[in-house]
Amino acid sequence: MEEKESIIKNYEEYEDPELLMLISEKNDDAKDIIYEKYQYIIGIVLKKYKKAATILGIEYKDLYQDAMLAFASAIEEYNDSKETSLATFITICVNRRLNNIVRHAKSIKNKMIKDALSLDYYYKDFDISLAELISDNNINNPLINMTSKETAKTLEKAINARLTPTEKDVYELLIGGLNNNQIAKILKKTPKTTANTIQRIKKKVSDIVKNMDM
Numbered sequence: 013m014e015e016k017e018s019i020i021k022n023y024e025e026y027e028d029p030e031l032l033m034l035i036s037e038k039n040d041d042a043k044d045i046i047y048e049k050y051q052y053i054i055g056i057v058l059k060k061y062k063k064a065a066t067i068l069g070i071e072y073k074d075l076y077q078d079a080m081l082a083f084a085s086a087i088e089e090y091n092d093s094k095e096t097s098l099a100t101f102i103t104i105c106v107n108r109r110l111n112n113i114v115r116h117a118k119s120i121k122n123k124m125i126k127d128a129l130s131l132d133y134y135y136k137d138f139d140i141s142l143a144e145l146i147s148d149n150n151i152n153n154p155l156i157n158m159t160s161k162e163t164a165k166t167l168e169k170a171i172n173a174r175l176t177p178t179e180k181d182v183y184e185l186l187i188g189g190l191n192n193n194q195i196a197k198i199l200k201k202t203p204k205t206t207a208n209t210i211q212r213i214k215k216k217v218s219d220i221v222k223n224m225d226m
């Protein structure tokens with residue numbers, strides 16, 4: 013027992029690929045280590061939805077349970093082909109599941125969710141549009157002429173091709189509705205570092221949109 017606690021306490025000594033390989037071999041200790049290493053993500057995402065859940069009558073314990081299920085699924089699904097870090101992938105999965113739960117609760121209470129194909133096109137079913145991502149609410153929004161999902165897919169592909177691995181991590185979390193401070197905590201960066209990364213992302217996305225004559 014003491015040996016296991018010592019292993020978990022020193023989880024930072026273990027690389028993710030090694031742990032994931034052990035998990036694929038049904039190693040429970042490796043699962044515990046991954047959980048200890050990334051459990052902080054659950055707290056950050058839960059905090060984002062806590063107010064909405066309370067308003068909609070969703071029990072916190074139910075929300076937490078769903079977050080844990082999403083966490084477990086993320087660990088099972090993650091592999092080397094993913095273009096984001098494990099921390100980012102876990103965040104995306106947990107955020108998506110809780111987002112869907114809140115959306116479902118809203119629909120039950122007859123609160124319509126916008127799903128247009130212009131400025132209200134919601135990227136990957138998250139609560140932020142590409143328009144909001146690259147715009148500071150100015151009148152000349154470069155996405156004003158987006159009129160189809162096909163255009164959005166083309167834009168998404170172009171964006172992914174331009175971003176660095178670090179920028180992709182920040183971008184995925186940003187479009188997931190997380191703010192600068194939350195992203196910094198998840199990726200264990202300083203807020204200033206992530207803020208600078210976000211500005212680079214906005215510049216690249218704006219350039220891509222302009223070159224696409226949208």
